[in-house]
Amino acid sequence: MTQTSTLQDPRVVTALDAMFARAAQDEVTGARIEAARPGGFAPSTPQELADANAEVYMPISAEGGKLLYSLIRAARPATVVEFGTSFGISTLYLAAAVRDNGSGRVISSELSADKIAAARRTFAETGLDDLITVLEGDARETLAALDGPVDFLLLDGWKDLCLPVLRLLEPRLAPGTLVVTDDVDLPALAPCLDHVRDPRNGYESVTFPVEDGMEISCRL
Template sequence: MITAQKNQISATLAELYNDAKYDYLKMMKGAAKSIFGPMKPEDFKEAYLSISEDQGVELVKLIKENDLQHIVEFGTSFGISTLFLAQGALETKGRVVTTELIESKGKRAIENFEKAGVADLIEVRIGDAMETLKDHDERIDLLLLDGWKDLYQPLFQMLEPLFHKDTFIYVDNADMAESRAFLKVVGQNERYQLEPLFNGKVVLIKVK
């Protein structure tokens, strides 16, 4: 059963990555708006902004090797990273809670989860993550930060009481200025161990 579900996830991911190949112009269109003002999430409502396949494979490995079950994601987009999380959760009998600001993206992601046959493993919360996750009260084994970078710090602080020894926080786009500022603050706390991955694009934080 798990093998069949994993194959279904892999097929859906292949389709999404194929679509993402034609996503560059949408990303550039969104980025171009920053010339006339600050970038906003709405500027990228049609862009995939996905993690790489190599990152996805490593995420699955991390979940399986550490038996991570309670997974929270900030930044669903169209659900590529979420599907990798679900693939790992299949092995650990876990679940994924993911949040997406843009309603149209959240709805597309739900369709992708249904196509992949893992919608029952994923709870999608649409809206501002500071609101959709503020009442979250389950322990967090893995937190994936892959949304708007200025929310990394406040979201981390809000969810911090739910961390435990051996919780992992996976920080994507760690090489961006706001991410670096956030990581500098976290790195000053002896409770956390930081490990750069993928040439610094990702930083994995482990709770000691």
């Protein structure tokens, strides 16, 4: 008998379609936000940036989401950690894979209270909320309090914070753990990419050509 994944659940399909449709307006939304801030965003704290961009989805691509789903199905991690929930698009792919594995949990971190509220509603509507915990606040603080190992890590928050978050969690990464970093084309991500691509730091890393690129790094 043909098996279907949770990604084909009508509730998940509806939620993802709706969020991707809204995310398609990110460029227009971003331009409106920038126009309202003639002085720009610098200097701004991560919290100020998150609050200013509370309407912007900044989503992972659909193909990137399917890649994450497949990696988690194969690796079968007990604890999946995500830096950067946003409205929860990527989180749905992570949780769908955990659901279909039959065990595990997703822990995500997000600065924007508005995005967290919207994401939690979506998680409840899709029936995946029992697998997902969203931590509100600076990931450098919220993820520091995690209990136990991190078995799969997605870095998709503010790009200049990806390396600090990775370094924070490195003591919890066992050999064989996968670290996936989204948007490799963005210059702000360079320090993090330099870190995982340097063999002296204990990773075997490869760039996967999906949308803006995803770096898949295996902890050695």
